Amino acid sequence: MSNITQHLKNERLRREHNPAKSMLERSRKGAKKRGIEFSIVEADISPLPEHCPVLGIKLNYLAERGDPAAASIDRIDNALGYIQNNVMVVSYRANTLKSNATVEEMERVLSYMAEHARRDDCPDPAWNNTKRMLRVEARLERRKFSASRGAV
Secondary structure: OOHHHHHHHHHHHHHHHOHHHHHHHHHHHHHHHHOOOEOOOHHHHOOOOOEOOOOOOEOEOOOOOOOOOEEEEEEOOOOOOEOOOOEEEEEHHHHHHHOOOOHHHHHHHHHHHHHHHOOOOOOOHHHHHHHHHHHHHHHHHHHHHHHHOOOO
16 A cells, blocks of 8 residues: 555544544644644534534535535634634535635625526526526425425
């Protein structure tokens, strides 16, 4: 077994054994590379949430970076470091969405998306797929609600 393969296997075992510690180690290394203050401990991110508090998706603590559901430590205010009361565990997707956008930029994107959601002629196939997914999710939620009320 090559050194790289063994390293990846060991990293996965560490993530399985203690996901919080593994996330802290990765964030600490990244902060050091970027010259960002890092003073958080496990208690600052515990208890680990089951779902992303931003997007509501189930977090995957064993996923590799790049997986949208991978758990990630977010700095709430990116002007500050990884310090107590400035971090929370979110999905990689949520973290990348807010990585360098301002609130005003996010509001503009949301406004744009809301405007085009009402139109069926949006040229972007990815957005059309997103609209389909939102409709499917809404149907599933209605079914869950109906089932919880005893209706079939």
